[in-house]
Amino acid sequence: MKSVKIVGSFISDHFGELWDKSLNDLIKEAVFGVLKNVSKDGDFDPKEIEAVYIANMASGIFNNQLHLNAVVSELFEHFPPSIRVEGACASGSLAMITAQDALNSGRYKTVMVLGVEKMTDFNSNEATKVLSSASDYNFEYGSTFPALYALLAKAHMHKYGTTREQLSAVSVKNHAHALTNSKAHFNKLFTLEQVSQSSMVADPLRLLDCSPVSDGSSAVILSTKDSGKLLDGKTVNYKNKPKIIGMGHAQDFLSLANRKSLTSLNATIKAAKDAFKQAGLTSKDIEVAEVHDCFTIAEILAIEDLGFFKKGTGGQATLDGQTTFGGKVLINPSGGLKACGHPVGATGVKQVAYLAELLENGIKVKTDRSKKIMNFKYALAHNVGGSGATVVVHILEK
Numbered sequence: 001m002k003s004v005k006i007v008g009s010f011i012s013d014h015f016g017e018l019w020d021k022s023l024n025d026l027i028k029e030a031v032f033g034v035l036k037n038v039s040k041d042g043d044f045d046p047k048e049i050e051a052v053y054i055a056n057m058a059s060g061i062f063n064n065q066l067h068l069n070a071v072v073s074e075l076f077e078h079f080p081p082s083i084r085v086e087g088a089c090a091s092g093s094l095a096m097i098t099a100q101d102a103l104n105s106g107r108y109k110t111v112m113v114l115g116v117e118k119m120t121d122f123n124s125n126e127a128t129k130v131l132s133s134a135s136d137y138n139f140e141y142g143s144t145f146p147a148l149y150a151l152l153a154k155a156h157m158h159k160y161g162t163t164r165e166q167l168s169a170v171s172v173k174n175h176a177h178a179l180t181n182s183k184a185h186f187n188k189l190f191t192l193e194q195v196s197q198s199s200m201v202a203d204p205l206r207l208l209d210c211s212p213v214s215d216g217s218s219a220v221i222l223s224t225k226d227s228g229k230l231l232d233g234k235t236v237n238y239k240n241k242p243k244i245i246g247m248g249h250a251q252d253f254l255s256l257a258n259r260k261s262l263t264s265l266n267a268t269i270k271a272a273k274d275a276f277k278q279a280g281l282t283s284k285d286i287e288v289a290e291v292h293d294c295f296t297i298a299e300i301l302a303i304e305d306l307g308f309f310k311k312g313t314g315g316q317a318t319l320d321g322q323t324t325f326g327g328k329v330l331i332n333p334s335g336g337l338k339a340c341g342h343p344v345g346a347t348g349v350k351q352v353a354y355l356a357e358l359l360e361n362g363i364k365v366k367t368d369r370s371k372k373i374m375n376f377k378y379a380l381a382h383n384v385g386g387s388g389a390t391v392v393v394h395i396l397e398k
Contacts, residue, residue, distance in 0.1 A: 001104055004103055004223070005224070005241040005243050006220050006352065006396070007038055007222070007223045007228065007238050008044060009219070009353035009354075010030055010036075010218060011218045011353050012026065012346075015183060015341030015343060016216070016341060017120045017214075018215040022118065023063040026216065027071060027075070030114050030115075030116065031114065033219065035221075038230075039236040042230040042231060042232050045231050046076050046077065046078070049076065049080050049111065050108040051080050051083075052073060052080055052081075052082040053083050053095040054068050054085070054113075054115070054116065055084075055091035055094065055116070055349060056068050056085075056344075057089070057131075057344045058131075059117075059118070059345075062119055063121070068084045069083055083095075083098065088344070089134065089344050089348075089384060089385050090348055090383045090385030091115065091344065091385070092347050092349040092352075093383035093394065094249070094348070094390070096352060096392070099111045100244065100247060103222060110221065110222070111223075114219040114349065115343075115350065117216065117346055119213050120214070132145060135148060135386060135387065136255035145387065148387045149205060149297055150202035152262055152298075153295070153296075155263050156263050156315075159263050160313075161312075162297075162300065162315040165319060166315030167296040168208075168296070169318045169319040170299045170315075171195045171296050171338055171339075172190055172192055173323060173324050174335050174338040174340075175339045177335045178335025178340055180363065181340055185339065185341030186212070195208040214342050214343045215343055216343035217346050218346045218349040218353045219353070225238065241356075242355075242397065245280075245281075245397045246276060247275050247395070248273065248276075248278070248391075248393045249274070249391070249392045250270035250274070252391075259388075264301065264305050265388035267388055267391035268388065269305050270391075271391045272307065275393040279395040281378060286379065287330065287376045288333060288378075289306070289308070289332075289382065290334060290336065290355055290381050291303065291331060292382050293332060293336040294338075296338070299331065302382055303317070303329075306382060308329050334350075351382075355380075356396060376398065379395070380394070380395050381393065
């Protein structure tokens with residue numbers, strides 16, 4: 001695998017209910033935003049972009065607009081080749097690996113990956129129905145994703161004794177982390193009691209166990225080159241840019257009824273194994289991770305299946321503070337899907353963009369008397385489609 005550098009990254013100014021922005025506004029914001037973010041010395045030359053990969057799940061339903069690859073390509077004077085990628089909530093990371101494959105083949109040297117979703121023009125019931133199309137229509141007709149993940153939660157609680165308080169601890173922690181992220185959908189603290197007593201959605205999952213319906217976009221520029229050009233003709237060096245050193249992509253049955261286990265996502269285990277092998281690392285080397293916490297139980301499953309904690313102990317580890325600052329491994333410092341937000345097609349790209357910025361700049365952490373910069377060398381992104389039928393894992397290095 002060639003050295004793929006993340007030379008530029010962008011995340012919407014804010015994830016959330018963006019009533020004043022259209023789907024096209026969010027696309028433009030990401031394209032021109034990431035071009036500005038490559039270098040502090042000036043805008044990146046758009047002609048350096050040889051192809052664009054755009055991730056989106058349901059713009060045809062939410063916005064009555066398909067053919068997004070054409071929508072994004074026409075924003076460039078040279079109309080670069082463009083491909084739209086869809087894989088439910090894993091659309092973003094699938095667009096990432098599609099772009100990486102093109103780079104590794106030598107077809108292109110510099111590409112843009114963009115993720116976008118504009119969802120909040122639909123009410124919550126309508127949006128839930130649209131998102132449910134990522135489940136198995138024939139075997140799980142009428143199911144919602146809260147209901148499907150509730151089944152996973154029940155199974156985990158039955159087998160390992162995972163508690164209501166442990167589920168709540170995931171939500172409390174991620175909302176606390178989101179306070180460090182000005183772009184998060186929610187910037188509000190919650191207590192264990194507030195989460196545990198929020199409205200029931202699908203037993204045992206309550207309202208504050210669930211990620212929100214969000215609008216937003218994100219983008220990265222990937223390159224196998226050592227440098228690129230700015231609009232004014234100056235050269236920008238990529239030497240110190242974060243790199244993708246491992247990736248894994250795995251699949252499983254779409255329907256939960258056909259799965260071997262309801263207490264693990266087998267596709268996560270497989271994808272992580274491949275990514276770690278490619279990177280030459282193990283879970284012990286990872287200092288920070290953005291995992292797919294569409295529901296609180298999803299984060300517990302993820303941190304176990306990725307190898308950070310022994311099976312059945314993820315909930316207690318979270319409650320004990322092992323997944324926050326100063327713990328064993330920092331999980332979802334952005335606030336995750338739960339608090340940062342979940343604009344479906346943008347999420348997988350946002351995870352990589354956020355981690356790239358984290359590796360490059362560090363994160364400010366409050367101490368007793370002041371703030372300090374916390375730096376990292378290795379990071380992991382974990383993106384899930386549906387209830388675990390599709391999983392992509394990326395490993396990044398500073």
